[in-house]
Amino acid sequence: xxxxxxxxxxxxxPVLALTLATAGCTAASHGSGAPPxxxxxxxxxxxxxxxxxxxxxRLPVTVTSADGRKVTVAAARRxxxxxxxxxxxxxxxxLGDRVVARDITATFEQAARLPVVxxxxxxxxxxxxxxxxxxxxxxxxxxxxEAMDQLRAxxxxxxxxxxxxxxxxxxxxxxxxADALGVPAAGTELAxxxxxxxxxxxxxxxxxxxxxxxxxxxxxxxxxxxxxxxxRSGAGSLLEAAGAVDAGAESGLDKDFTAITTxxxxxxxxxxxxxxxEGLESVGGIEGLVKIPGVAQTxxxxxxxxxxxxxxxxxxxxxxTDQVLKSIVTQLYGGEAR
Numbered sequence: 057x058x059x060x061x062x063x064x065x066x067x068x069x070p071v072l073a074l075t076l077a078t079a080g081c082t083a084a085s086h087g088s089g090a091p092p093x094x095x096x097x098x099x100x101x102x103x104x105x106x107x108x109x110x111x112x113x114r115l116p117v118t119v120t121s122a123d124g125r126k127v128t129v130a131a132a133r134r135x136x137x138x139x140x141x142x143x144x145x146x147x148x149x150x151l152g153d154r155v156v157a158r159d160i161t162a163t164f165e166q167a168a169r170l171p172v173v174x175x176x177x178x179x180x181x182x183x184x185x186x187x188x189x190x191x192x193x194x195x196x197x198x199x200x201x202e203a204m205d206q207l208r209a210x211x212x213x214x215x216x217x218x219x220x221x222x223x224x225x226x227x228x229x230x231x232x233x234a235d236a237l238g239v240p241a242a243g244t245e246l247a248x249x250x251x252x253x254x255x256x257x258x259x260x261x262x263x264x265x266x267x268x269x270x271x272x273x274x275x276x277x278x279x280x281x282x283x284x285x286x287x288r289s290g291a292g293s294l295l296e297a298a299g300a301v302d303a304g305a306e307s308g309l310d311k312d313f314t315a316i317t318t319x320x321x322x323x324x325x326x327x328x329x330x331x332x333x334e335g336l337e338s339v340g341g342i343e344g345l346v347k348i349p350g351v352a353q354t355x356x357x358x359x360x361x362x363x364x365x366x367x368x369x370x371x372x373x374x375x376x377t378d379q380v381l382k383s384i385v386t387q388l389y390g391g392e393a394r
Contacts, residue, residue, distance in 0.1 A: 102366070103165045104375060107246055110150040113238035122196050122218040122232075129213050131190040132237045138179060138194045141220060141372040143167050145233045146193070148375040149242050156187045163368035181206040193233060195219055220373035222293030226250050230375065246375060253378035254297070261299040262389050269303040270295050270363065270388070271326035271356065274313055275335035275345070282348055283313035284320055290371045291330060298384045300328075318350030326356040328388060332367040363387040 116130040135154050137143040140161035146152060147166050158170040160177060173183040181203040184192065192207055192214045207214055215236045217229055227247035234243020272285035272295070285291050285302070286309030292302040303324040304314075314320060329345070339345050342360050351357040365383050369376055 102163065102368075104144050104148045104152075106148055106150040106152065107242060107249075111239035111242035113151070115238040117235065117238050119215065119232075119236045121214070121216040123216045125216075127213050127215050127236070129191055129215070129236050129238065134187065134189045134191070135237075136173060136184050136187065136189045136192045137162070138174065138192065138198045140164075140368050141229070141374040142193045142195070142217060142233060144372060144374040144376060145230055145246075146237070149230075149234055149237065149239060149246055151237060151239070156189060157184065161368055163366075179203040179207075185210055185212070191215065191236070193217065193236070220371065221290060223254060223297055223373065223377065224293070225373050226254070226375075226377055229373070250375050250377065254381060257378050257382045257385060258297055258299075261385055268300045268327040268388055269306070269325060269355075270298075270300045270328045270330050271303040271321070271324045271354075272330045273316065273335070273345075275331060275339050275348075277335075277338035277340065277344065282316040284309065284316050284324065285313055286311045288312040290373075293373075294370075294377075294381060294384060295330070297381055298388060300384075300388065303327075316348060316350065318353070321350035321354050324354070326354050327359075328361045328363055329354075329356045330363045330365070330384070332370055333364050334367050336362065336364050 113132050115132060116128055118126055118128045121127045132151070133154055134156045135146060135151070136157045137146050137155060138159045140159060140163060143155065143158055143162035144164060146155055147164070152166055155167065155170060157173045158167045160172050160174045162170070171183070171187070173180050173187070178200055179198060184207060189212055192212055194204065194214055194216050196216055196219055198204065198216070204214060217232050218225070220229060227250065230247045230250065231240070231243040234240055234246070272289050272291040274283040274285065275281065285304045287305040288310070289304065289312050292305050295302045303326040307320070307323040309320070329351070331345070336342070336345060339348065342362050345362065346352040346357045346360065356362070363384055365380055369380050
């Protein structure tokens with residue numbers, strides 16, 4: 057379970073279309089909390105949207121890393137971002153042409169051709185150093201520790217950013233990266249844009265419906281991994297923003313993830329199930345999902361009511377969080393008027 061939260065941000069390299077998936081929403085409401093059958097939503101291109109004006113970094117700067125270290129950034133011409141979320145931030149700030157490598161979780165179109173410097177989510181220090189970076193951006197969960205120590209020992213500035221846990225982290229993470237890149241004004245602008253877009257999506261949530269209970273399931277059929285998210289899964293903030301109840305957390309699951317059991321699903325009693333797209337595919341789609349013990353007996357399973365979002369963005373809490381939230385809202389409520 058080491059670094060599970062990071063791995064769940066994009067568990068596997070997407071091998072199919074890189075989109076915010078919107079397939080899988082079915083059936084009419086079941087109980088007072090579940091809205092009617094939603095309409096299918098268009099699938100946006102898997103791209104980030106840079107700010108209209110490319111900022112010019114003003115360096116050097118010294119910033120405080122999330123691990124407490126003081127990091128001096130003298131140049132930012134060759135950047136390695138070791139998470140999909142951090143890559144999104146750099147590209148959306150308009151500095152994507154400075155990124156020379158990506159983590160396996162950076163799946164959006166503009167980053168797709170960059171070399172990957174992680175192996176099964178572990179950093180290859182040798183691969184990073186071969187690219188002569190002048191700045192490495194990492195999460196507190198990035199590892200192994202030996203690789204990160206090797207980068208620092210080679211004299212490469214390594215900025216560690218606190219992990220994303222919810223919507224409240226979107227702005228601070230953007231500003232932390234922007235400050236390290238010497239473009240604080242652009243960071244403020246992007247944080248404001250992101251927050252405004254999230255607020256706009258929230259305004260469109262239907263007010264007349266009850267709050268649907270949604271369980272977040274992490275699925276990897278090929279490895280027989282079937283987990284239900286609890287209070288620390290990272291999905292609760294999105295579900296709350298979408299006007300829903302995190303069924304796993306509300307049922308008393310206080311960890312990040314717990315093995316799925318018939319009893320746990322019965323207590324959660326979800327009206328809908330949230331999954332990552334590839335996780336759903338790994339169990340054979342919706343028909344395979346309902347064969348997992350206990351799923352078919354839930355209101356969500358009986359109604360085949362599934363909300364699916366592409367692996368690489370669901371828990372990023374980055375500049376595209378509004379798109380993730382909109383996808384969830386659209387699938388939960390369809391074309392209902394506000």
